[in-house]
Amino acid sequence: xxxxxxxxxxxxxxxxxxxxxxxxxxxxMQEILDKKEPCDICKGKILATLFYEPSTRTRLSFECAMxxxxxxxxxxxxxxxxxxxxxxxxxxxxxTVAGYSDVITLRHPHEGSARVATLYSHVPxxxxxxxxxxxPTQCLLDLYTILKKKNTFAGLNVMxxxxxxxxxxxxxxxIALGRLGANLYFASPPGLEMPDYIIHQLExxxxxxxxxxxxxxEHIGIADVVYMTRVQxxxxxxxxxxxxxxxxxxxxxxxHETKSDAIILHPLPRVGEIKxxxxxxxxxxxxxxxxxxxxxxxxxxxxxLGVI
Amino acid sequence: xxxxxxxxxxxxxxxxxxxxGIRCFELLQKRNIGTEATIVFMNMPSSKCATKDMVKxxxxxxxxxxxxxxxxxxxEVTINIIENGDIVKKxxxxxxxxxxxxxxxxxSRCITNTEGYTSEFFxxxxxxxxxxCKYCEFEFKPE
Numbered sequence: 001x002x003x004x005x006x007x008x009x010x011x012x013x014x015x016x017x018x019x020x021x022x023x024x025x026x027x028x029m030q031e032i033l034d035k036k037e038p039c040d041i042c043k044g045k046i047l048a049t050l051f052y053e054p055s056t057r058t059r060l061s062f063e064c065a066m067x068x069x070x071x072x073x074x075x076x077x078x079x080x081x082x083x084x085x086x087x088x089x090x091x092x093x094x095x096t097v098a099g100y101s102d103v104i105t106l107r108h109p110h111e112g113s114a115r116v117a118t119l120y121s122h123v124p125x126x127x128x129x130x131x132x133x134x135x136p137t138q139c140l141l142d143l144y145t146i147l148k149k150k151n152t153f154a155g156l157n158v159m160x161x162x163x164x165x166x167x168x169x170x171x172x173x174x175i176a177l178g179r180l181g182a183n184l185y186f187a188s189p190p191g192l193e194m195p196d197y198i199i200h201q202l203e204x205x206x207x208x209x210x211x212x213x214x215x216x217x218e219h220i221g222i223a224d225v226v227y228m229t230r231v232q233x234x235x236x237x238x239x240x241x242x243x244x245x246x247x248x249x250x251x252x253x254x255x256h257e258t259k260s261d262a263i264i265l266h267p268l269p270r271v272g273e274i275k276x277x278x279x280x281x282x283x284x285x286x287x288x289x290x291x292x293x294x295x296x297x298x299x300x301x302x303x304x305l306g307v308i
Numbered sequence: 309x310x311x312x313x314x315x316x317x318x319x320x321x322x323x324x325x326x327x328x329g330i331r332c333f334e335l336l337q338k339r340n341i342g343t344e345a346t347i348v349f350m351n352m353p354s355s356k357c358a359t360k361d362m363v364k365x366x367x368x369x370x371x372x373x374x375x376x377x378x379x380x381x382x383x384e385v386t387i388n389i390i391e392n393g394d395i396v397k398k399x400x401x402x403x404x405x406x407x408x409x410x411x412x413x414x415x416s417r418c419i420t421n422t423e424g425y426t427s428e429f430f431x432x433x434x435x436x437x438x439x440x441c442k443y444c445e446f447e448f449k450p451e
Contacts, residue, residue, distance in 0.1 A: 010445075089423045110419035112443025131417050133444055197440070197447040 007125040008300060009114045011136040011172040016179065023144055025299035025308060026292075033068060033295060041307050042071030048101035049075035050093065051128070052084065052108045053234075057268060058128050058138065061293035062105050062301075069298055074101065094120040103304055106130075124304040132166040132235055138267050139172035141296040143180075145289040146225055149263050153180035157222050161187035161248055162229030162273060164194040166236070169267040170229055171198050174210070178202045184210035185219045189247040192231070216248045221257050226250070228266045228273045251275040258283065265289050313347055319370045320388040321363040321378065326351055328382050329361030335381075336365070336374070344368045356384065375401045377410050380437040380450050403434045411439070415446035 005018065014022070032039050047066040051059050055077070063073045075097075076082045084093060090113060097104055098121040106114050107128040114127035114134075129135045143153070150156055158177055164170050164186055174184060174194065184202070186194050193212065202208040211219065220226060231244045250264070255278055258264075266274055266286040278284045302308040324332055329348040336346075345366040354360040370378075370387055378385050379401035389397035408428045413420050420427040420443055429439035432447060440447040 090419070091423065091425075108419070109417075110422055111415060111417045111446070112441065113419040115443045116419050116425055130419075131444075195446075197445055200447060 005304065007114075007118045007121075007127075008136060008304065009118065009125065009127045010134055011139045011176045012179075013136070019140075019143070019176075022140065022296070022299050022303065023147060025303060026144055026295040029068075029295040029298040029302075032298075038070065039068060040070035041302055042066060042069035042305060045069075045071040045103070045305055045307070046101040047071055047073045047075075047301060048097045048104045049073060049077070049128075050097060050104060050106050050108075051075065051077045052079040052106075053129065054078075055107055055128070057290050057293060058107065058135075059105075061290075062126075062128065062137075062297050065294050065297035065301055068294065069302060071102075071301075075105075090117060091120045094125075098123045103301060126300065126304065129168055132168050132171075132232065134172045135168040135267075136172050137293070137297060137300065138169045139176050140300065141289065141293045142169070142173050142227070142265060142267070143176055144296050145265065145285065145292050146263070148292075149285065150224060153177060153182045156182045156224045157185065157219075158182045158225040158227065159185040159187060159219055159223040160227045160229070161216055163192045163231045163244070164188040164229070165192040166232035167229040170227070171195070173227065174198055175201060175206075178206040178208040178210075184208060185223065186210050186212045187214065187216050187218070187248070189244050190214055192244060192247075216250075217254060217257060220254065221259070223258060223262055226258060226262060226264050228264065228270070230269065230271045230273055233271075246272060248273055249275060250278060252277050252281070255281060255283070313349070313364065314393075315364050315366045315390055316393050318344070318364065318366045318368050318390050320390060321365075321370070322360070322386045322388060323354070323356060323384045324361040324363065324382050325357075325384070326359045326361055329363055331381070332361070332363050332378065335378075336363070336370075339374055339377075340371065341365060341368055370399075372401075373410060375399055376404065376407065377450075379403050380407075380410070380431075380439075383435045383437065403431060403437060405431055406442075407431060407439070411450050413441045413444060413446060414448045415441065415444050418444040418446060420444075 094117045103124045105126040105128045111131035111133035113130045117125045160170050233241045264284045347364045349362040351359045387399040388395045409426050413427050428442040432438045432440045
């Protein structure tokens with residue numbers, strides 16, 4: 001990994017080579033995890049987790065990753081218990097915490113917040129989700145999971161479905177897959193389509209023409225990867241949420257229409273988009289996907305800290 | 309008596325698209341001008357295009373930032389600075405590749421709209437102008 005990667009804010013910050021290098025490191029991290037022996041790669045280093053919004057998998061897998069690497073963690077998972085509740089600015093919080101830690105992971109409700117944080121920090125910033133904008137580390141583990149199962153991205157038919165307007169994981173994933181040569185299919189309820197700037201980036205910069213549609217079943221039969229997402233209740237009014245809730249539900253009936261070797265992914269949490277009956281299907285690998293967050297985030301932390 | 313549309317000292321904003329004169333005046337009211345005498349000409353004959361708007365402001369010198377902003381709304385705009393009845397400076401603002409704090413990001417969820425952070429944009433298209441926020445990546449046409 002070139003030294004120029006000072007922070008990780010957007011999936012587009014990585015070149016294709018950097019991406020595959022990171023996946024190689026994640027493979028070696030998996031070997032470390034398999035050995036179940038103590039590891040001291042990050043001994044003496046501290047990861048700060050500043051989560052202004054709720055999280056289960058992202059925060060815990062970051063903390064797990066740092067602990068597995070032999071480092072320590074500090075931070076908050078609820079901004080109301082910090083000086084943020086007194087009105088402290090993001091800039092001041094970052095300046096302060098940068099003095100207490102060696103790397104900072106930030107989840108914040110405002111779009112572009114992680115990029116702003118880099119202006120006030122002398123330690124690396126990792127974007128753990130900035131509003132409805134990007135979630136690049138989720139994207140890394142999504143890509144890692146797809147690569148492990150399909151061995152390539154080129155020519156894969158990837159269907160991304162659900163709330164594509166506010167689902168930040170889908171924004172990062174669409175751009176990354178577009179760069180890597182996948183065919184993109186976007187299924188969303190009317191009103192929750194992929195933002196224009198993502199479509200523009202795909203079409204103008206990457207020369208990728210996504211297929212955009214509203215009926216989940218329309219293209220599910222040709223999908224190699226089905227990526228489901230929930231409706232982002234926290235970014236919609238309650239009435240709007242109720243309108244969209246339950247728009248797309250994947251059950252065994254729909255699953256029968258998918259390829260026998262397709263994989264079903266979901267960034268989780270799910271809120272009814274995938275029926276529990278699907279969990280037993282070998283194509284449903286979303287919990288394996290969530291697990292992959294640990295070796296991938298171990299690889300990212302170690303790389304940004306320059307200890308590997 | 310001198311014709312009232314001739315200014316002795318001031319700024320002439322020329323080659324505005326038809327309809328942009330009033331918009332330009334409103335913008336200057338928000339950003340710069342106060343009680344200076346101002347005339348807005350609309351639908352004037354033009355050699356470059358069929359018709360144009362023009363704004364003349366007495367005893368006023370347009371700043372560079374506002375000139376750049378105007379060029380984003382009206383890429384053909386030219387600005388003449390008048391002193392003692394003569395044009396002493398003719399400005400044809402160049403649209404830069406990047407701009408800072410010229411407008412707020414129109415994405416209300418953008419971090420730059422909170423806590424006083426400076427808005428910054430890449431200019432992704434120059435005619436018509438489109439801006440892309442460096443932080444939230446929202447892309448829009450400035451208005």
